[in-house]
Structure formats: C-alpha cells, structure tokens
Amino acid sequence: MKTEKEKMLSGKPYKAFGEELLSERQHAKELIFDFNALRPKQIEERNEIIKKLLGKTKGQFFIEPPFRCDYGYNIEVGENFYANYNLIILDCAKVTIGDNVLMGPNVAIYAAGHPLHHEMRNQEYEYAFPINIGSNVWIGGNVVINPGVSIGENSVIGSGSVVTKDIPGNVIAIGNPCKILREISQEDKAYYYKNLKFE
Template identity: 70%
Template sequence: MTEKEKMLSGQPYKSFVQELVEERQHAKEVLFDFNALRPSEIEKRNEMIKKLLGKAGKEFFIEPPFRCDYGYNISIGENFYSNYNCTILDCAPVTIGDNCMFGPNVSLFTAGHPIQPEPRNAGIEFAYPITIGNNVWIGGGVIINPGITIGDNVVIGAGSVVTKDIPANVIAVGNPCRVLREID
C-alpha cells in the first residue's frame, strides 16, 4: 500500500514521500496564481479553483487568500461562500454541503500527528474526514479538527474549536465547542 493510499484510508502515513510532496506543490502553485489574481477576475479564479477541487457546485465564492494541501479531497456544494484566509488541510476528504458560509480565518484540519514523539519525529501523520452539512454558518476564526461531522442547519460561533461532532439544528460555541441551544 502506498503512503497516499494509507493517507486516504485513514491509516498512519509518511507525508514527505515524493508523490505527496509533488501533489502539495501542485496545489501551492495553483493557489499562488489564484491568490494573486485581481479582485475583478472572479470567473478566472472560479475556473482555477474548480480544476483544483474534487467537486464544486455551480455557484460559489472563495475570497482569496485560500490555502489547502491537495484540493482534490475537497467537495463544496451549491452556494458556498468562504471569507478571507480559509485554510483546509485536506489529507482526507472534506465534504461541505449546500448553502454554507465561512467567516474569515476558518480552518479545517483533517491532518493530525501522533502524541508520542518518536513517530511524530519520523514524519508520521494521520488524516480523518470532515463533513459539514447543508445550511451551515461557521463563524470567523473557527477551527475544525480531524474526523468531525457537523449536521445540517448549524451555526458555529466565532472563535470556536470544534473537537467533537455537532448535531443538526443547533448553535454551538466555545473552546471546546459545545451545543448552546437548539435552533427552533
């Protein structure tokens, strides 16, 4: 099994093998150009990002700068909006539903590192998918950790750190993020 296959299947893997380094470099090159385009070049930006991402709806808007590891593991639904400085470490699939909005400085991290120093120092990583339902608003500065699922119709308050799954139809806030109340 290759390191990429291990990465995509949720097993520990070495992230600095040639294949993965080259794929990350490709994404960095595309994103360098994407982030350097003039603000008026929206159509050109959207075409670039559609080619990089695994799936993108017809209607979306990603404010530059945007960063990701690979791009091909990211799927965004219809009517997606991301404000400035979105970072998605997409070593595992990231699925974002329809009608989702991200505030500025939102970070989604599928990648993690072992707690023990020996494997961490040897370059071992792991990656677990992140799934975000439909009609979700993620406030500015939110961090979403590996393996998280956020249900439909959720609001995550600004500055929250999401360490556990969030059920549908709630407002959740804090560090660690907790359900504040249901949305009625």
C-alpha cells in the first residue's frame, strides 16, 4: 500500500495532513522562516539555506525574500535563476525551472490542487502534477501557473496571466486564461520596450 507521500509524488489523490508530509512541510517552514528573517546583506547565508531547502540548485541564483514553498525538495532551479519578492511555489509535485529564468514579484506556481466536488474536498483529498519551465523564460509579475503546465524555452509570460495550459517555446503569452499573443522573432532583439530601440 502506497504512503500519502508516494501517492502525492505519483499524481494520485492523497491526504496532506498525515505525519510524514506534515513533518516535511514543518521542516521546510523552519528553513523558510530563517531565510526570510535574515538581514538584506546576508546574501550568502540566505543562499546556503536555499541550497539545503531545494532539491537542486546550480551555481548562480538569487531569490528575494520573502519566499514560500511547501516542501522544497521538489524544486529544481537552473543556472542564473532570479525571483523577485513574494515567490510562492506549492511543490507537492516536481517543479523544474531551467537556466536564465527571471520571475517578477508575486509569482505563484501551484503544482497542487483540490477536487471540484465538495464532498471529496471535505475528505481532505488533494492532487499534484509537475510543472516545467524551460530555460530563458521571463515570467511577469502576478502570474499564476497551475498544476501540470509546461512553459517552453525563451518564452515570455505577461504580467497578471493565469497559465492553465502548456505554452510552447519562443512566444509571448498573456491573459486569463493565458494565450499566445505572438511568436518572438529576431526583430525583437533590437527593442528593449515596445518601439524603443537599443542604441
């Protein structure tokens, strides 16, 4: 018989308040409390906590406090990762983030969800599906990413979007629900904002 953690990690309905999962979340919260309580100049100490907390980090990353997650061990971030204030990752399933990914403030990544029918929710069932974010992705402020979503490399997700379905690579996507606006082209390289060109 599978444990609740095994069910969680395999995409099956599970209950999160058993001893094992509750203990793991509490452990993560203790580390996160320490991370968020450090003074701004204590960057090395913050990074050491993140290395203990997350499942995988590469050489260069910067996460602005405050930061929140459920377990930490299900989060993998690539090289040169940057997250602005108030990043929340509900990592009840694997959340994989590629290299050179930028996130604006108040980004929320939700691998976890609850059944639609109230009777099943009231029995404390949850589910979780992996989220994958490719390399060179920019996610604007106040974006929500829902369970099971993949975002392809080099794409930009506009501010305030709610990403409910996969987004391919090399596109600008925006809205609620998030939809492709257009492809990113070589012409875009000349501009830094709308019609303003690099000199």
